[in-house]
Amino acid sequence: MPKDFILSAEGVTKSFDGFKAIDDLSFYLDEGELRTIIGPNGAGKSTFLDLITGKTRPDIGKIEFKGTPITKRSEYQIYRMGIGRKFQTPSVFANHTVYDNILLGLEGRRGVWSTLLFGRTSTEQRDRIYDILKTINLAHKANEQAGTLAYGQKQWLEIGMLLAQNPQLLLIDEPAAGMTDEETVKTGELILSLAGKHTIIVIEHDMVFVRQLNSKVTVLHQGHVLREGTLDEVRNDERVIEVYLGRKKNV
Amino acid sequence: MTVIVLRKHTHWVVFYFCLLAGVLIFEHPLYAQAPTLREALAEVLPSDTTAHDRFFNQLAAAEKFDDTTRNLLILWRNEELMLYTDAAGKAIPVSIDTPDANGKSHLFSVATGQALNDAAGAPVLAEASALTPIDSDATLRKKIQRAMDLADISSANPDTRKLAARKLGTSQRKENLSLLEARLLKESDKSVRKSLAEACALIRLTDFSSPKTQIAAANELAELDCLGATEALRALAANDQMDISVRKAAAKAQKSIRDYKDLVNFFGTIFRGTSLGSILLVAALGLAVTFGLMGIINMAHGEMITVGAYAAYVVENIFRNGLALSPLGIPISIPGMHAGEGLFQWYFAVAIPVSFCAAALAGLIIERLVICHLYQRALESLLATWGISLVLQQLFRVVFGANNVQVNSPSWLMGNFTVSDVTLGYNRLFVIAFAVLIVVGTWLLLSKTRLGLLIRSVTQDRDMAACMGVPTRRVNMLTFAFGSGLAGLAGAFLSQIGNVGPGLGQNFIVDNFMTVVVGGVGSIVGTVISALSIGISDQVLQQILESPVLGKIMVLIAIILFLQWKPSGLFPTRSRSLDS
Amino acid sequence: MSATFRKTEIILLGILAFIALVLLPALNAWTPPESFFHISNFTINLYGKYLSYAVLAISVDLLWGFTGLLSLGQCLFFSLGGYAFGMYLALKVGKLGQYKQDLPDFMVFLGYKELPAHWEPFRHFWFAASASALVPALVALAFGYLAFRAKIRGVYFSILTQALTYAGCLMFFQNSFMFGGNNGLTDFKFVLGHDIRNAATQRGLYIATGALLFLTYIFCRWLTQSKFGKIQRAVRDSENRVLFSGYAAPNYKLFVFVIAAAIAGLAGALYVPQVGIINPSEMATDKSLEAIVWVAVGGRGTLVGPVVGAFAVNALKSWATRAFPDLWLIILGGMFTLVVLFMPKGLVGLPGQLYSLWQKISRRRTNAPPDGDTSFPEAPSDHQNPNPES
Known part of the structure; x- marks a missing residue:
């Protein structure tokens, strides 16, 4: 089965103190695909990303990235294979400048000795950083502490760090949270512009945003895949409606 | 210097407590019925070595060795028993209590434990210096101690009996064997029986004339898990004049006991x-x-x-x-x-x-x-x-x-x-x-x-x-x-x-x-x-x-x-x- | 992107280095004792001690202030360095010891006839000097590898380093461990052939310690300004984020831990000949915590802070232990508690803290409304936990 999927998860289960957050989940992603994962609270969306990025390890099942098992690797090893993640709550280096945040995200060697001895920033790198800062609209704040940014700006900064990393697989957890409508649209455009060059998984609650992305949608429920398909197919699925009923009638 | 002072001090403490205990016990009706041991003691006290030895044998064979007699023996050993010569010129062995303000003490008969009264029925009071002390020499003191050790296995207190049996066992003196065996037959307390059996076996271990007895003793000690026997067994196992089978048995017993000790x-x-x-x-x-x-x-x-x-x-x-x-x-x-x-x-x-x-x-x-x-x-x-x-x-x-x-x-x-x-x-x-x-x-x-x-x-x-x-x-x-x-x-x-x-x-x-x-x-x-x-x-x-x-x-x-x-x-x- | 050193900083450093390394020793050597400018031998010796404390404090701050590792084991590394050099000094006593034998006194006392093999190479100065950095570094490497591999963080790391120090302290208290038991190593006579009690020798040691402090400062300054330093501080602020940015945070921590151990070891090596003794009580956890007090008082997360703190607290200690011997520990403990509660940035950060306090007061006095910018609700600063909800 696993032909040239960039990411595949098979029979993955993860339980916390008896509660099965992920239950026999199987999931396949083609190279270059943009996929949106939706699902009610507690469906296991973030836990799934945790499992991919090595934050937690599955009890059983295997996850492969480009045919290589990654369940036994540590967080930074997985990152270096080319998987980047934006967290649900923006997590940036609050006591570093915006510029330094992007610098630390920049692709390149990450060993102790290389940062110690060859840590100088080249002119190309500097240009690259300013390009990214322009893209995420933070060029004017380059020398400010990241901790002083507004919530939405932090979200963008984190996306900027992802851009700097230039990973093959991007995992983006609720990018639109805390953004104004205008910013949300801009974020959507940014993600769409990345699609194709990168493989992307987006987790989102905001249905307007999901519609904007217009991608294949996977619905998670109680730790396993409930339905996959286009947004319209999913919206009209009986089981999906049942799961969401009372919570998101307007879907 | 300090040691002497301390020892003297201890004497007085022991003395005081003995008297206190004595007075308490004397009032008990049971003891008022003149136990034979103390009467015998009173009789032999002023007498000579032969009489003493007779008394010690009687003591060893006694059914019950009471604390009163024991205390009196301690007083004797410590030279704190006196002879009081009464009006009739008869020498009566007595113990005395703490002197009063005039330096005079009450006198208690060794034989009865009662305070001595004069003809008028008033208690006799005397200064210690007016009495004849009953001397003891080193040999006698040793004998008293040994007699006490032997008699202790007949004590009313099981712990004292156990301790006495252990002491006799460790000393490994053959002449005590028959006494211990006799006592073992009479003993009813389980843990004291064990100690007595251990003591007997320990003494039999030194029976150099009969390797068979020795082997049996070693095996018995191993069976009893006698922790006190390790040293004796080790010495026996190392003794190259012994029969090889004895030495083997001793070594085996020693090992078995050591295992038990580890446990x-x-x-x-x-x-x-x-x-x-x-x-x-x-x-x-x-x-x-x-x-x-x-x-x-x-x-x-x-x-x-x-x-x-x-x-x-x-x-x-x-x-x-x-x-x-x-x-x-x-x-x-x-x-x-x-x-x-x-x-x-x-x-x-x-x-x-x-x-x-x-x-x-x-x-x-x-x-x-x-x-x-x-x-x-x-x-x-x-x-x-x-x-x-x-x-x-x-x-x-x-x-x-x-x-x-x-x-x-x-x-x-x-x-x-x-x-x-x-x-x-x-x-x-x-x-x-x-x-x-x-x-x-x-x-x-x-x-x-x-x-x-x-x-x-x-x-x-x-x-x-x-x-x-x-x-x-x-x-x-x-x-x-x-x-x-x-x-x-x-x-x-x-x-x-x-x-x-x-x-x-x-x-x-x-x-x-x-x-x-x-x-x-x-x-x-x-x-x-x-x-x-x-x-x-x-x-x-x-x-x-x-x-x-x-x-x-x-x-x-x-x-x-x-x-x-x-x-x-x-x-x-x-x-x-x-x-x- | 500023260069590693600013111009004013270089000038200031140069002046300070001149005063500490040239002026004070010169005043000690070439002014008559009754002169106003004379610096006594006692003072030079005292300052030399403070200087080695300052190096230790920098090593503590490199871990705590810059990497967020509150190690209670720095005094262990300090003492290990001290012991390594103390062994050299003890072997140089020769036949001048109490027992007039080649072996150190305590070995004679314990009935040894020959020098144990692990003592042999310490006859050589350079071996002892490099061991004073390498031995602590190796211990730190072994322990740090295990601790960081197991993802032991925060207070758990502190507790574990405390246990490590405790174990080391117990070990050195043992006579059979062959480092002099609870008396330690003392009664030194010579260092590099010079009489250790000679004023000139002590002056030399003082200058060497000052040079070590100077070099340590420059090295740490370079380290913390490099990209490595940025990652180091990122580890302190949000280790998880660092991991998810592809940096092997455990390796970074291990590196800093080992470097800090080596620095502390060198400080210990220079401390021992100046105080003339090293014993296991130097390893008690309390000593580590005392060094942490210096850093806290001076100001953590800066390189000047630890130096200021080491001098200030120890000067206070020298005075208070004489003026109020019964109360000194109460003063130290109370001061520390107050600093932790009310002066998180220490003496170095005090001007800034007072300034903002003064601003607040003056604003209240003029009854001006609060700044519009600050009324914006701040997002929860839960950056330790990049993903709190699953």
Whole structure:
């Protein structure tokens, strides 16, 4: 089965103190695909990303990235294979400048000795950083502490760090949270512009945003895949409606 | 010089007690019926060696060797029996009591135990110098001692009998064998029978004329697990003039007994480890509450232990003669109750709650002044409380002095008893029992009471609990006070096992933190298991490595390696506030 | 992107180095004792001690202030360095010891006839000097590897380093461990052939310690300004984020831990000949915490702070232990608690703290409304936990 999927998860289960957050989940992603994962609270969306990025390890099942098992690797090893993640709550280096945040995200060697001895920033790198800062609209704040940014700006900064990393697989957890409508649209455009060059998984609650992305949608429920398909197919699925009923009638 | 003075002093103490005991016993109707032994003694006392020997033989064969006779023999040996010549010129052996104001004493007949009366019925009073002392020489004193040793196996007290049998066995004198065998037939107490059998076997071991007897004796000793026989067996096994079969049997018996000894030592170690673990547990439980549940690193936790220990010390002194302290030259005097022995026994029952409250109060103050500013800042709480710990240690030094003080245990905590050669001290047993009570109590408090519910809610999510109307400030305060109080209890126990000094708690702080970390932060079950396993492995390793320090180091290394395997302890709790 | 050193900083450093390394020793050597400018031998010796404390403090701050590792084991590394050099000094006593034998006194006392093999190479100065950095570094490497591999963080790391120090302290207290038991190593006579009690030798040691401090400062300055330093501080602020940015945070921590151990070891090596003794009580956890006090008082997260703190607290200690011997520990403990509670940035950060306080007061006095910018609700600063909800 696993032909040239960039990411595949098979029979993955993860339980916390008896509660099965992920239950026999199987999931396949083609190279270059943009996929949106939706699902009610507690469906296991973030836990799934945790499992991919090595934050937690599955009890059983295997996850492969480009045919290589990654369940036994540590967080930074997985990152270096080319998987980047934006967290649900923006997590940036609050006591570093915006510029330094992007610098630390920049692709390149990450060993102790290389940062110690060859840590100088080249002119190309500097240009690259300013390009990214322009893209995420933070060029004017380059020398400010990241901790002083507004919530939405932090979200963008984190996306900027992802851009700097230039990973093959991007995992983006609720990018639109805390953004104004205008910013949300801009974020959507940014993600769409990345699609194709990168493989992307987006987790989102905001249905307007999901519609904007217009991608294949996977619905998670109680730790396993409930339905996959286009947004319209999913919206009209009986089981999906049942799961969401009372919570998101307007879907 | 001092030795002589001391010995003289002892004489008087023994003398006084003998008399006291004598007077008490004499009034008992049973003894008024003139036991034959003492009459015989009275008869031979003024007489010669042959008569003495006759008496000693009679003594050895006696059915029952009573304490009165024993005391009289001691008096005889110590040259404290006198001859009183009465009006009729008859010499009567007597003992005397403490002289009155005129230097005169009452006289008590050795034969009857009654006070001597003159013709008019008034008690006879005499100065000691007016009486003829009954002298004894070294040979006689030795004989008296041996006669007593022999007679002791007929004592009314089983413990005395057991001890006497052991003593006779170890001396391995063949002439005592028949006596021991005869006694063995009559003996009814099981443990005394064992000692007697061991003594007989030990003596038979020296029967060089019959290798068969010797082998049988060696086998019997092995069967009886006679711990006292190892030395004799070893000597026999090493004796190259012995028959080879005897030597083999001796070596085999020696090995069998050594195995048994190892077993006994092992259980003794387990017991000591359990009691040490229990103290560790009580203190660590307090830490599990403050560190595990509240996420506060209280480096002053050790000082809470010390507070508890000093509280016990103060209570003890209040029960006695009071306490005079002079911190920084300011005299403070705490009046004492001058309690009698009976009442004093109860001081520890008072000290336990006082220790708890004192430490809880100290914890409360610390929480209000410092720690309440430091929730969610674990590292800072570590540093700030270390500062407090320094201040407290110095305060102890200023108030109670830099030297250790001793806290006397009530007598009911001092004894011990033996199960299959394993000695169990009452103080250690008490600690274990009390630790069980405290663990159960803490568990009930946390899981069954309303306060416990509030504590757990604050543990899981302080902000959310506050939103739900939980008075987090008060809950924090009470939890911290409770945790500190538990440390105070541990201090009270420690005061019963060793001395109390300003640095007492410091010795425990590392162990305590280790216990909590190994057990899994916030888990009471984990704390219990890890405290016991650390306590026991500490004792076992100390025994194996024959060095307390190496044992401790090994435990620490083991803990570091253990955390490789289970970084969040035995029972990890998934509390988000602790992740970082 | 500023260069590693600013111009003013270089000038200031140069002046300070001149005063400490040239002026003070010169005043000690070439002014008559009754002169106003004379610096006594006692003072030079005292300052030399403070200088080695300052180096230790920098190593503590490199871990705590810059990497967020509150190690209670720095005094262990300090003492290990001290012991390594102390062994050299003890072997140089020769036949001048109490027992007039080649072996150090305590070995004669314990009945040894020959020098144990692990003592042999310490006859050589350069071996001892490099061992004073390498031995602590190796211990730190072994321990750090295990601890960081197991993801032991925060207070757990502190507790574990405390246990490590405790174990080391117990070990050195043992006579059979062959480092002099609880008396340690003392009664040194010569260092590099010079009489250790000679004023000139002590002056030399003072200058060497000052040079070490100077070099340590420059090295740490370079380290913390490099990209490595940025990652180091990122580890302190949000280790998880660092991991998810592809940096092997454990390796970074291990590197800093080992470097800090080596620095502390060198400080210890220079401390021992100046105080003339090294014993296991130097390893007690309390000593580590005392060094942490210096850093906290001076100001953590800066390189000047630890130096200021080491001098200030120790000068205070020298005075207070004489003026109020009974109260010194109460002063130290109380001061520490207050600093942790109210002066998180230490003496170095005090001007800034006072300035903002003054601003607040003056604003209140003029009854001006609060700044519009700051009324915006700040997002929860839960950056330790990048993903709190699953």
